[in-house]
Amino acid sequence: MVFKRMLGAFGVGGPAVDTVLANPSTRPGLMLGGQVNLTGGSHDVEIDHITVGLVTRVEMEGAEQEYDALVEFHRVQVAGGLRLSEGQQMSLPFQVAVPWETPVTDLYGQRLHGMTMGLRTEVAIRGAVDKGDLDPVYVHPLPVQERILEGFGRLGFQFKGADLERGHISGLRQSLPFYQEIEYYAAPQYAHAVNEVELTFVANEYGVDVVLEFDKRGGLFSGGHDSFGRYHVAHTDADQVDWAAQVDAWVRQALDGYQSMHAGHGYGQPAYGAPGYGHAAYGHHKEEHHERHGGPGMGAVAAGVVGGAALGFAGGMLADEVFDSFGDDEGGDEEE
Known part of the structure; x- marks a missing residue:
């Protein structure tokens, strides 16, 4: 995100995290790179692990009705066994290999209606886990x-x-x-x-x-x-x-x-x-x-594309605000 988020699971004076993607646009089979920036709070903490995971919304079949659930389908450990001192700043680079089967979310510079994708940062300190905010990811077709x-x-x-x-x-x-x-x-x-x-x-x-x-x-x-x-x-x-x-x-x-x-x-x-x-x-x-x-x-993901209206996508796309549909749902996660 473009701002530092206090890790709410660790109370007042806890550390803050700011995950920054080098380029949020990607394709299946490529690497998604970035860094997790940590700022120590008012006291030293021992970090058990920091992971990042790709999450999306999936339609599930319930006993009586269908519902959407937030699913994590791929995760990578960024670091583990760290000590973050009071006020200390730390930057941890990472690379996530985007699975080949990752669904397409964007075409011709617009989000496909019905699709959401994000990268979630998880920080674990003394057994408490804060799943942090989601950074939007834009998956373009091969x-x-x-x-x-x-x-x-x-x-x-x-x-x-x-x-x-x-x-x-x-x-x-x-x-x-x-x-x-x-x-x-x-x-x-x-x-x-x-x-x-x-x-x-x-x-x-x-x-x-x-x-x-x-x-x-x-x-x-x-x-x-x-x-x-x-x-x-x-x-x-x-x-x-x-x-x-x-x-x-x-x-x-x-x-x-x-x-x-x-x-x-x-x-x-x-x-x-x-x-x-x-x-x-x-x-x-x-x-x-x-x-x-x-x-x-990636080649020219954003260059030389044909207008969506000419290719059957008029009226079927949504702006980036669709990412808000993730909400605060943390229930239904499923790892790869």
């Missing part, structure tokens, strides 16, 4: 993710919102306890068959798995049902593919496959074509808790 999002926009899909669902996707290796859903209203050319499309990315150091879920219009086949498509693309495919054509092929492939299966003809896996043309998998892909039904660098 190049191949950005190209795919641009492809959806160019086809006329309109951004609806984004959220994080607790659970895992069947058949994919996944290290985080949640996955992101980026929701679109169907583009006009698919509106006769589809109401909405949900897009999920699961990235690793080699590439990105792309999972599409389609909320189909009732009456087209056998009533309103979901259908699915799953594809894999390499990071190196980012600038090798016409992504509008690719996304169109994925959408039509998944819908045609669903129709063929329900017509009794089955549906074979399509052949690989140009780079980025992954194979499709159909069927339910999400397994959720509670029994619910060396990559590219």
Whole structure:
């Protein structure tokens, strides 16, 4: 934060902390660096440990209703076993490796509606723990993710919102306890068959798995049902593919496959074509808790981006004030 915060858990005269990020904008797979600045209070203290953790809000499935919970999904120890003298100033540098599966929060310089992300500093002194304030973090898409999002926009899909669902996707290796859903209203050319499309990315150091879920219009086949498509693309495919054509092929492939299966003809896996043309998998892909039904660098994150309005994001973004939605909720934390 831009001000020093007194550590309330340690009473009047306790130390103060000020965590400063070198650059709050990042991408999955990169390092998020900064420093924790400590100022001693009116007496000496022994610090057991100082950690920083990435936290976000995740939609959980309760016994009777859904609710949001603040989840810590990655943490790093900054220091341990320190003595902070009265009035002493100390700066402790840190580096956090941003997990490859970290969800996208920002695009074209704006926060995706429904997404929050922050770095929380935790200081433990004599067994008492103060979790401190949250510093906002802005996670921009990997190049191949950005190209795919641009492809959806160019086809006329309109951004609806984004959220994080607790659970895992069947058949994919996944290290985080949640996955992101980026929701679109169907583009006009698919509106006769589809109401909405949900897009999920699961990235690793080699590439990105792309999972599409389609909320189909009732009456087209056998009533309103979901259908699915799953594809894999390499990071190196980012600038090798016409992504509008690719996304169109994925959408039509998944819908045609669903129709063929329900017509009794089955549906074979399509052949690989140009780079980025992954194979499709159909069927339910999400397994959720509670029994619910060396990559590219930052480059020019803020330079040369195409206007969000032209790519389906008009009216679907929020300013930085959305970070306030973290509130004071400390209940529901879940470590990686």
